[in-house]
Amino acid sequence: xxxxxxGGPRFAGFLVICLVGAALEPFAAGRADLAAQSVRGWxxxxxxxxxxxxxxxxxxxxxxDQPCYDALSExxxxxxxxxxxLTAWGFGLEGVSATVLLRxxxxxxxxxxxxxxxxxxxxILAYGQLVRDRFxxxxxxxEIRSGLGFSSFDGASVAWYGGTAQFRAEAxxxxxxxxxxxxxxxxxxxxxxxxVPDKEVLVWGGSARxxxxxxxxxxxxxxxxxxxxxxxxxxRGALDLSLATPTGRLIGxxxxxxxxxxxxxxxxxxxxxxxxxxxxxxxxxxRYVPYFSLSTIWGFFEPVAYHEIEGRVGWSPSATLAVTxxxxxxxxxxxxxxxxxxxxxxxxxRARLGARWDVVSRVTVDAGYxxxxxxxxxxxxxxxxxxxxxxxxxxxxxxxxxxQQIEQYRLGDGRGLGGGLSFDAELTDRILTSGGASLxxxxxxxxxxxxxxxxxxxxxxxLRVLVxxxxxxxxxxxx
Amino acid sequence: xxAAGSGLTxxxxxxxxxxxRALPGRRLAxxxxxxxxxxxxxxxAIVAAARAAQEDxxxxxxxxxxxxxCAGCHAGVASGDSVTAYPSPDLCARCHDGVQEEEVEWRAxxxxxxxxxxxxxxxxxxxxxxxxxxxxxxxxxSDSSGGRMNVDATEELGTCWSCHAHETPGHFDLxxxxxxxxxxxxxxxxxxxxxxxxxxxxxxxxxRFLAEEHGREVPGYADRxxxxxxxxxxxxxxxDGTLIEIAALPRAPSGMELxxxxxxxxxxxxxxxxxxxxxxxxQVPVRExxxxxxxxxxxxxxxxxxxxxxxxxPRASESLAPGAxxxxxxxxxxxxxxxxxxxxxxxxxxxxxxxxCHVESYCVDCHDGPPDGGYHPASFVARHAADAFxxxxxxxxxxxxxxxxxxxxxxxxxxARGRLGSGYHDAEPVWLxxxxxxxxxxxxxxxxxxxQRDCVQCHGVLGSFSVSxxxxxxxxxxxxxQSPRTCLACHVSNPIGEAP
Numbered sequence: 006x007x008x009x010x011x012g013g014p015r016f017a018g019f020l021v022i023c024l025v026g027a028a029l030e031p032f033a034a035g036r037a038d039l040a041a042q043s044v045r046g047w048x049x050x051x052x053x054x055x056x057x058x059x060x061x062x063x064x065x066x067x068x069x070d071q072p073c074y075d076a077l078s079e080x081x082x083x084x085x086x087x088x089x090x091l092t093a094w095g096f097g098l099e100g101v102s103a104t105v106l107l108r109x110x111x112x113x114x115x116x117x118x119x120x121x122x123x124x125x126x127x128x129i130l131a132y133g134q135l136v137r138d139r140f141x142x143x144x145x146x147x148e149i150r151s152g153l154g155f156s157s158f159d160g161a162s163v164a165w166y167g168g169t170a171q172f173r174a175e176a177x178x179x180x181x182x183x184x185x186x187x188x189x190x191x192x193x194x195x196x197x198x199x200x201v202p203d204k205e206v207l208v209w210g211g212s213a214r215x216x217x218x219x220x221x222x223x224x225x226x227x228x229x230x231x232x233x234x235x236x237x238x239x240x241r242g243a244l245d246l247s248l249a250t251p252t253g254r255l256i257g258x259x260x261x262x263x264x265x266x267x268x269x270x271x272x273x274x275x276x277x278x279x280x281x282x283x284x285x286x287x288x289x290x291x292r293y294v295p296y297f298s299l300s301t302i303w304g305f306f307e308p309v310a311y312h313e314i315e316g317r318v319g320w321s322p323s324a325t326l327a328v329t330x331x332x333x334x335x336x337x338x339x340x341x342x343x344x345x346x347x348x349x350x351x352x353x354x355r356a357r358l359g360a361r362w363d364v365v366s367r368v369t370v371d372a373g374y375x376x377x378x379x380x381x382x383x384x385x386x387x388x389x390x391x392x393x394x395x396x397x398x399x400x401x402x403x404x405x406x407x408x409q410q411i412e413q414y415r416l417g418d419g420r421g422l423g424g425g426l427s428f429d430a431e432l433t434d435r436i437l438t439s440g441g442a443s444l445x446x447x448x449x450x451x452x453x454x455x456x457x458x459x460x461x462x463x464x465x466x467x468l469r470v471l472v473x474x475x476x477x478x479x480x481x482x483x484x
Numbered sequence: 485x486x487a488a489g490s491g492l493t494x495x496x497x498x499x500x501x502x503x504x505r506a507l508p509g510r511r512l513a514x515x516x517x518x519x520x521x522x523x524x525x526x527x528x529a530i531v532a533a534a535r536a537a538q539e540d541x542x543x544x545x546x547x548x549x550x551x552x553x554c555a556g557c558h559a560g561v562a563s564g565d566s567v568t569a570y571p572s573p574d575l576c577a578r579c580h581d582g583v584q585e586e587e588v589e590w591r592a593x594x595x596x597x598x599x600x601x602x603x604x605x606x607x608x609x610x611x612x613x614x615x616x617x618x619x620x621x622x623x624x625x626s627d628s629s630g631g632r633m634n635v636d637a638t639e640e641l642g643t644c645w646s647c648h649a650h651e652t653p654g655h656f657d658l659x660x661x662x663x664x665x666x667x668x669x670x671x672x673x674x675x676x677x678x679x680x681x682x683x684x685x686x687x688x689x690x691x692r693f694l695a696e697e698h699g700r701e702v703p704g705y706a707d708r709x710x711x712x713x714x715x716x717x718x719x720x721x722x723x724d725g726t727l728i729e730i731a732a733l734p735r736a737p738s739g740m741e742l743x744x745x746x747x748x749x750x751x752x753x754x755x756x757x758x759x760x761x762x763x764x765x766x767q768v769p770v771r772e773x774x775x776x777x778x779x780x781x782x783x784x785x786x787x788x789x790x791x792x793x794x795x796x797x798p799r800a801s802e803s804l805a806p807g808a809x810x811x812x813x814x815x816x817x818x819x820x821x822x823x824x825x826x827x828x829x830x831x832x833x834x835x836x837x838x839x840x841c842h843v844e845s846y847c848v849d850c851h852d853g854p855p856d857g858g859y860h861p862a863s864f865v866a867r868h869a870a871d872a873f874x875x876x877x878x879x880x881x882x883x884x885x886x887x888x889x890x891x892x893x894x895x896x897x898x899x900a901r902g903r904l905g906s907g908y909h910d911a912e913p914v915w916l917x918x919x920x921x922x923x924x925x926x927x928x929x930x931x932x933x934x935x936q937r938d939c940v941q942c943h944g945v946l947g948s949f950s951v952s953x954x955x956x957x958x959x960x961x962x963x964x965x966q967s968p969r970t971c972l973a974c975h976v977s978n979p980i981g982e983a984p
Contacts, residue, residue, distance in 0.1 A: 046845075047845075049854065051854040055865075057865070057896065059895065059896045059897040060896065060897040060898065061897050062897075074897070074908075077897070086854040088854060090843075090845040092843070095795070099793070104844070106844070106845050106848060108854075117895050118891070118895050119892070119895075120887075120888045120889075120891050120892045121888065121891075129845075129848055129852060130844060130845070130848070148844060148847070148848075150831055150832070150835060150847060151832050151835075152828075152829070152832040154880070154881060155847075155851050155881050155882065173836065183884055183887070184880055184884055185852070185880060185881075185882055185883045185884035185885075185887070185888055186884045186887060186888075193884060193886075193887050194886055194887065197886060197887055197890050197891060197894070197935060198886065198935050198936060198937075199935060199936075199937045200935075200936045200937055200940070200973050202969065203969075204969075214833075214834065214836075216834060221833045221834035221837075222833060223832060223833050223834070223835075225832075231967075231969070235968070235969065236966060236967040236968060236969050236970070237966040237967055238967070243832065245829055245832035245833040246833050247829065247830050247833040247834060254817065256826055256829040256830060256833070257829070258828075258829040258832060258833075264966055266959070266962075270878075272829055274826060274829075276820060276822065276826070285820055285822075287820075287822050289825075293875050293878070295880070295926070295927055295928045296880070297927070297931075299963075299966055299967040299970055300967070300969075300970060301886070301936060301970065302936050302939065302940070302953075302970055302973050302974065303927055303931055303936070305953065305954060305958070305963060305970065305971075306923065306924070306927055306939070306943075306953040306954075307924065307953070307954060307955050307958065308923075308924055308925070308926070308927040308928075309924045309925060311875075311925070317822055319820065319822070329822075335874075337925045340920065340921045340924035340925060341924070341955045341956065342920035342921045342924060343920075347918065348918075348921065349918065349921045349922055349925070351925075353874060355874060377870050377874055379873075379874060380873070380922065380925055380926070381869070381870065381873030381874065381922075381925075381926065381929070382869060382870045382873060383870070384867060384870035384871075386863075386867060388861055388863075404861070406861065406863040408863065408866075408867050410866075410867055410869065410870060412869055412870070421863060421866050421867065423863050423866075443863070445863050445866050447866060459866045461865060461866055463865075467854065
C-alpha cells in the first residue's frame, strides 16, 4: 500500500473490473434469462467522497495545557469501487461451479488516500467448487469464517458430510492471507512497516461439526507456519456451540492460542424470550484479548484480556415497537506494569438504550443512546434516524447524531453534531441504487488542537445490478 | 300386432314392407332374432336416455299397433348407426300430413351426455352368442306398469347390475374398475355443472388422501381416476405436468368446461420431522418435490449454487399450478436486536445454516464492503476511538489494524512517524512512563498508529532503554522455538543465550 499523495493512479486492475462490469451491467439489466445459463451474481459500482481536516503538530511542539496540533485545511478523498460477483455452474458436470468476487478501486483526484483506495485490485473470492451429496471440494482463493476470525487463503479445502448432514468435517490448507486483507502478510505490511516477515505464511487446519437436534457444535484447529518452516505464525483452536432449547438459546465460543498457551476470546450467552416473545432477556459473559500473529512482535508484548458481563432486555409490546436496554461491565487483567504516575483505570462500563418504532405503515424511526466510559475514554452519543418508504421501490432516510467524546491520554475530544440524508431505490427488479450525504460539525473540548479538527463531510452513491436470477437475500441491501 | 285403426293398419303394412327391405334377408332366422332383440334393446336405451334429458314427446303407447317391433323405428340401434337409430321426421309426415292426421313436429331426441360405456351392438352380439331369449329390448326398457311400448327412459344402475355383478361391495370401493362401465371424463361431454355434481368416494374426504395417499394410488388406478378427472385436475396442484401419472390421464378436450378448483398444498408428514430442513435433500427423491415445488421454491432459500437436480424441477413460469410458493423468512434468531453481536458465534457453530440463505459475498458486504456507508453510522469516523478501544466490535474482524487503521491515521496526521513524544497523548510529559499499562490493555490501538520499529527503539536490546516488554511469565525458550525471526527484531542473537 502506498501512503504517498498525488501519485498517478495505476488503473490497470481497476479498469479490468470496470470494463467487465460495464459490459455486464446493461446485459444483466436487460437479460433476465441469464439464469438459464447458470450464472448468478451482481455488479456493483460505488463512489465515495470524504472531506476532513488532517492535523499537524505545531512547530512549537507540545506544552502542557497548550494546543500542540493544528487542524489543516480541508482535504478530500474521492474514490471509486467496482465489484463483480459471479457464480457460474452447469459446466456439464453436476455440482461443479466457479465463484469470483473481484474488486477494483481507484482514487479520483484525491488529496487524501482513503484506506485501501490505492489498492487497485483485489480478488476477494476466486475458487472452483465441486459439490456432491457427501462432500465438497473447493480450490482457489476462499475465506475462512470461524471462531478464529474472518480471513482468507489461497489453497484447497475438502468438506465431508455424514448422516443426514448432521456431521461435517473439513480440512484445508494453502497460502495464508492477512486478516482484513487479501494479501500475504509480508506484502500487506510492507507499506506501513519496516519490519516485515520475509517469508510467506502457509496455513492448514481442519474442523469438525456435529448438529444434533438443537445443538450445533464446531471445533477447529489451525496452524500457520512460515513457508520455509523456520517459524510458527500461529497455532490456534476454537470451539463454538449453539444450543436451541424450548426456553431459549445458549451460545458459547472460546479460542485457544496453543503457541502462547493462553486462552483467547470467549463468549457465553443465554437469550430467552418471555411472554410469547414480547420480552427478550439476554445475559452474556465474554472475554476479549487481541490476537497477533507471531510474525510480528506485538504478540510477544503480551496484551492482557478483559472480561465483561453484559445484560440486555428487549421489549416488543407490538409488531411496530421494540425497545432494548443493556449494559455491561468489564475488567482488564493485571498488566504487570509499574505505573509511576496516575495509574490508568482497569475497568470500564457501558450502557445502551435503543428503540425502533414503525410510526405508520411506511415510516420507521430508530433511536439509540450510548454511554461508555473506561480506559481509553468516555463517550456519550445519541443517534436517531427516520426512514420512510415513499413507495415499494424508494425509501429515504434522515439521520441525526450528536456525541461528546473525551479520550483518555489521547488527542481528540470534543462534541459533535451531525446529520445526513440517504436513499435506497430499486430502479427495476434488477437494478438497485443507494446514496447519501452526511455532515458532522465538531467543536473541540480541550486545547490540544486549535480550531475544530473533526468537521467532516461524506457522500456516496452506489449502483448494483443483479446478474442472472435474483438470489433474494443475497443481493438486497441491508435496511 | 294390434291395429289401432284401418288407416294405421294400412300404413303399418307399408312400413312393414319398408322394414322388411331393410332386414338382411331370411337366411338365418337366429341372426335375425339377435338383431331384432339387440335393436330393440338399443332403441329402448336411446329412448330412455332421451327421457332423462328432455321429455320424449313421442307417444309410444299410442303407436303400439302401428309399430309392432322396436327395430321398425330404431333399426340402427343394433348396428350402432346413429342415423337410423331414430326414424326420420318424414316418416311421421306420411300420416301426420294434415289430412290423414294433424301435422306434428317431432325430432329425434338428442342423447344427453353420458359416461357409461354401454354398447347395444356388443350386447346384441353377446346375446347372439349366449342365445339368451330373455334378453330383449323390453328386458331393460319397459315400464313395469305398462306394456311393451311403455318405455322407461331412465338409466338405472340396477338395470346394469341385474346382470353385471359389481366386483366390490361398494360402487366407489378402491377395487372397482370404473373403466369397465364408464368412459373417461374427457370423453363424456359433461358440462361444468354435471362434472361438479359427480359423486366422489369417501376416501377423498380424508385429509391424508390429498397430501399423501392419492399419489400412491394413481400409478395403479389411473383409469379409475380418469373416470371423474382429467389431467387438468392434477395440474391444478401439481407443478410438474410431465409426471407419467399425470400424463396417464387424458386432457379435457377443447371446449370442455371444467369446474374451478383451488390448489391445495397440505404439508406431508415428513415435513414436520425435526431436522427436515437440514436433510431434506437426502430424505426424499427430487421427483417427489416436484409435486408442490418449483425451482423457484428452492431458489428462495438456496441463494448460492443451485444443485443440478434442482434444475430438473419446473420453473414457476412453466407451471400451470401456483406451487407451494415458499417465501424466504428470516429465522427467529435474526429477529433479535442482539443478533449482530451473536451472529459470529452462530455462524462459527453452524456456518452451513448461514450458507442456505446467504452467499459468501453477503458476508463480504460488511466484512470487507465497499465504502457506501453501509455498516458503520455516518459519524463513526469521528467517534470510533471509544468503540475501537472498548471493542464493542472487534475491528480486526474486518480491518487489518496494522494496515487499514494505521494508513488512515497517518493520512490524518495521527499516525506515529517514528518520533516518540508526548504530543498526541494529551501532551503529557510523563506519558512514556505510563504507557505500558495502556499498551497491555489495548495493544491493537497502539498498533493502529505505531509501527513495530517505534517500540523497538526502546524495547530492543540495542534500544535506548532496553526495557523488556515481556512479563515475568514469558517463555522465551518457547518463543524462540516458535518464531526466532520475530525474536531477532529486538534481539541481536538468540535471547536464550544472551547475557541478562
